Amino acid sequence: MGCDGGTIPKRHELVKGPKKVEKVDKNAAIAARWKYCALSQEKLRRPIVSCDLGRFYNKDAVIEYLLDKTAERPNIEVAVHIRGIKDIKELNLTDNPAWAGERSNTKGDQYEDMNCGMFICPVVGVEMNGRHKFCFLQSCGCVFSDRAMKEVKTEICHKCGDTFQEEDIIVLNGTKEEVEKLQERMEEKRAKAKAGKKSKKSKVPETVSKSEDSQAPGPSDPVSSDPVSSSTSSDPSKATKRSSTTTPTTSSTTTTTTTTTIGSKRSIQGMKDKTELYKSLFTSHSSAKRTKDQTSNWVTHTPYHF
Incomplete structure (x- = not known):
């Protein structure tokens, strides 16, 4: 067959069959998902952060991005x-x-547990090696296994003691269905925050316009709205009667004001009931x-120095 040394080729060496599909190693x-950064593909190192979809990142890689x-x-x-x-959190x-x-295993002579x-x-x-389901709390950032969250049901964080809600629980490296749910929750959260900002911006000009309306003076009316004054302008005899009736009221108001002013300035030494x-x-x-x-001729810090 043309081979040196009298070797006999086998069938799989001569006939080309279909290529085998390469399988990704599970380990x-x-x-790659639990020990490496999803953005930079470098090994995870503190500080480690996560997003609303539950992916791992190195904080410096996210800041650079x-x-x-x-x-x-x-x-x-x-x-x-x-x-x-x-x-990110x-x-x-x-x-x-x-x-x-x-x-620890630089020489390669030890067993390395993957x-x-x-x-x-x-x-x-x-x-937290990818074999078990983990999640973190968006309120405080503490990480727990899904088994711990189900067995010990509480509204207080097991590690730091902060309160949290069910919406704050985010699954780390979840399945496609879980990631889709987290994405929907993230979009709803951002829509609510955007609506809240718009409502705050709309309230600010309303308050400003109200304050301007309250400070602005009202329009002056040149025509008198008092029917009595209009009637007196036509009849002088009625005008004299009107002035005579109004004088006692004005005098009474002046007397009340004078008594109140005198009463406010009255000395304590003149009070007989004390x-x-x-x-x-x-x-x-x-x-x-x-x-x-x-009395002294020199000045002191208090006028009542004896």
Whole structure:
């Protein structure tokens, strides 16, 4: 057959069959989602953040993306929904004491457990390695396993003690159906926030216009609205009668004002219903007055220095 050394070729070497479909290693796929940043494809390192869709990111990678969105980066479609730093939440993770680190097996002479995760659930102790379902609270950022949230049902965070609602629970690296639900929730949340901002902006000009209307003076009416004055202008005899009737009222008002002003300026020493002991408490009493011998020629910090 033309082969050197008398070798006999086999059929699969001569006949080309269909190519086998390459299968992705499950361990590698899980590690890519739970141990690497979804944006930069680098290994996760603190501070680690997550978005409303439950994906892992390195915080510095997200900041670089927000500062320069024009740069060509791989997997940029993963972070399209992140518009600002408020759209991410820093995760409060619990370290796994069994995690020895990546440099523990540099020689390659030790067994490396691929299922060992860097973080664990603080309630149940389950490792966050992709084999178990995990979620985090959007209010405080604490991460727990789904098993802990179902077994210990409460409205207070197990780790920090902050209150949360069911809407604050976001699944990490969920399935397609779970990601679609989270996306719908995110869009509803942003729509409500946008409507709230519009309502606040509309209320501000309304309050300004109301204040301007209250401060603006009313239109002056040149025509008198008093029927009596109009009638007196035509008949002088009625005018004299009107003036005679109005004089007592004006005098009464002046007397009341004078009495109130006099009453407000009345001295305490002239009140007969007050006792002498009560009057002596005030500086207007005769006992508080000093003679010329008691007065000093030098200035002090208080005029009542003796």
